Amino acid sequence: MLTGQTGKLPGKHLLVKALLFILPALVLFNPSLLASQQINPKNVLVLSSTRSTSPVAYQWDRGIRSVFKVGPSDRIVIDIEYLDSARFNDDRYVQLLRDLYRHKYSNSKPDLIIPVYNQAFDFVLRYEPAFFTGVPVVFGAVERHFVESRSLGPNITGILSANTYKDTLDLALNLHPDTLRVAVVAGAGSYGRSYYTAARKVFRLYEDRIDFTYLTGLPMEELLEKVANLPVQTLVMYLPLLEDGAGKKFDAPESLSQISRASNAPVYGFWDVLLGHGIVGGYLNSFEEQGKMVAELGVRILNGEKPADIPIIQAPKFQNMFDWRQLKRWSISEHRLPPGSIVQFKEFTLWDRYKGRIMGVIALIVFQALIILYLLHQHRIRRRAEQALDERLQFETLIA
Known part of the structure; x- marks a missing residue:
C-alpha cells in the first residue's frame, strides 16, 4: 500500500509545476489583466486668477509643481488654466470660460482642483454643479471674508490669504522713526479696490499718529507726478497696481518700477515677488511657499484623506527681506535691520x-x-661671533 501511494506523488508534483508555469504566463500575456495592474494618473487642475505671464503665476506654479514631483506614488498630470481676471472680468468673458471648461472637463473630471485667489475660487463655486460636482477643492490665497460669506461643501478646504500690512508698516516706521505721513498707492479695478479695502482697515489703527494719503485709481502719469513731490518725512506703501485710473493694464513689478523711480520717498511692499523692482523691502509673503502649502494639502487628499477632515488654515507670515540697492539709495544701515533679515542684490x-x-x-x-x-x-649674530673669534685669534697670535 505504501508503495502504491508513493508512486502517485511524482504525477502530483508535475501538475503543480505545470500550474506554476502556466498561471504567470497567462497573466503576463493577458492585456486586460496587465491594464488592471497599471496605475491611473491623477489629474490636478489649477485655476489661477492671474495671467500666464505674471511673475506671481510663475511663483505659484513653481511652488505647486515642486511638491507634486515628490508627492504621491501615483503619476500626477497638472493642467493650469489662467483666468486673467485683472484684465477681463465681464459676464460675457466668464460665460465663455465656463463653456470652454465645460467642454474640456465635463467628461474628464480632474481628481483635484486648486483655485488660486478669490476670482478663481468664485468661478469654481459658481460652476461646480455644472461640471466639477464632487471634485475635491483646495483653494489658495482666498480672503477670509470671501470664504466666510460662502457656504462651502465637504469637498472643500484650503489656505486663507495672509497680509503683512501691519508688520511691514511697523517695520518701516522703526527704520524711519521721524515719519509723519504715509502715502498708500493702489490701483483701480476689482483687484485694486480689494487690496485698498483690506489695507485701509489695518492702517486706520495708525491714523492718530500718522497722516495717511491714499493715491488710488489715478492715471499713471498723475500718480508719478504725485509720488515725485511728496512732503518730507513720508513713506510710500505700494499695493499691487494692475490697472490705473485710465484703464491701462500693468503687471505689479512693472507699475512698481515706475513708481519707485519717480518717488522721492522710500517705497515698501508686502510680497517677495516685488523685491528687486523698487521696494526697500518689508515683511514679505512668498507666493511660492503658499503654492507649496496648497499642494501639500492636495497630496493628502490624493492619498485618500477627506477634505472635510482637513481644516481651513491661515497662511503664515514669512520673512523680513530687503533690497540692498534701495537701502543704499535711502541711506539705511544694514545694522538697523531686524535680526535674521535677508538682504538681496548686494553689490560686493x-x-x-x-x-x-x-x-x-x-x-x-x-x-x-x-x-x-x-x-x-x-x-648679524653669526657675523659678530665671527668677528669676535677673529679678534681673539689675532690677539693670541700677538701674544705667542
Whole structure:
C-alpha cells in the first residue's frame, strides 16, 4: 500500500509545476489583466486668477509643481488654466470660460482642483454643479471674508490669504522713526479696490499718529507726478497696481518700477515677488511657499484623506527681506535691520569678494617677512661671533 501511494506523488508534483508555469504566463500575456495592474494618473487642475505671464503665476506654479514631483506614488498630470481676471472680468468673458471648461472637463473630471485667489475660487463655486460636482477643492490665497460669506461643501478646504500690512508698516516706521505721513498707492479695478479695502482697515489703527494719503485709481502719469513731490518725512506703501485710473493694464513689478523711480520717498511692499523692482523691502509673503502649502494639502487628499477632515488654515507670515540697492539709495544701515533679515542684490566690492584670499596673501607676506627678519638677525649674530673669534685669534697670535 505504501508503495502504491508513493508512486502517485511524482504525477502530483508535475501538475503543480505545470500550474506554476502556466498561471504567470497567462497573466503576463493577458492585456486586460496587465491594464488592471497599471496605475491611473491623477489629474490636478489649477485655476489661477492671474495671467500666464505674471511673475506671481510663475511663483505659484513653481511652488505647486515642486511638491507634486515628490508627492504621491501615483503619476500626477497638472493642467493650469489662467483666468486673467485683472484684465477681463465681464459676464460675457466668464460665460465663455465656463463653456470652454465645460467642454474640456465635463467628461474628464480632474481628481483635484486648486483655485488660486478669490476670482478663481468664485468661478469654481459658481460652476461646480455644472461640471466639477464632487471634485475635491483646495483653494489658495482666498480672503477670509470671501470664504466666510460662502457656504462651502465637504469637498472643500484650503489656505486663507495672509497680509503683512501691519508688520511691514511697523517695520518701516522703526527704520524711519521721524515719519509723519504715509502715502498708500493702489490701483483701480476689482483687484485694486480689494487690496485698498483690506489695507485701509489695518492702517486706520495708525491714523492718530500718522497722516495717511491714499493715491488710488489715478492715471499713471498723475500718480508719478504725485509720488515725485511728496512732503518730507513720508513713506510710500505700494499695493499691487494692475490697472490705473485710465484703464491701462500693468503687471505689479512693472507699475512698481515706475513708481519707485519717480518717488522721492522710500517705497515698501508686502510680497517677495516685488523685491528687486523698487521696494526697500518689508515683511514679505512668498507666493511660492503658499503654492507649496496648497499642494501639500492636495497630496493628502490624493492619498485618500477627506477634505472635510482637513481644516481651513491661515497662511503664515514669512520673512523680513530687503533690497540692498534701495537701502543704499535711502541711506539705511544694514545694522538697523531686524535680526535674521535677508538682504538681496548686494553689490560686493573687491574686498567683499576676495577678502579671504587677500587676507591669506597678506598673512603669507607677513610670515615671509618675519622669516627674513629672523634670518637677518641670525646672520648679524653669526657675523659678530665671527668677528669676535677673529679678534681673539689675532690677539693670541700677538701674544705667542
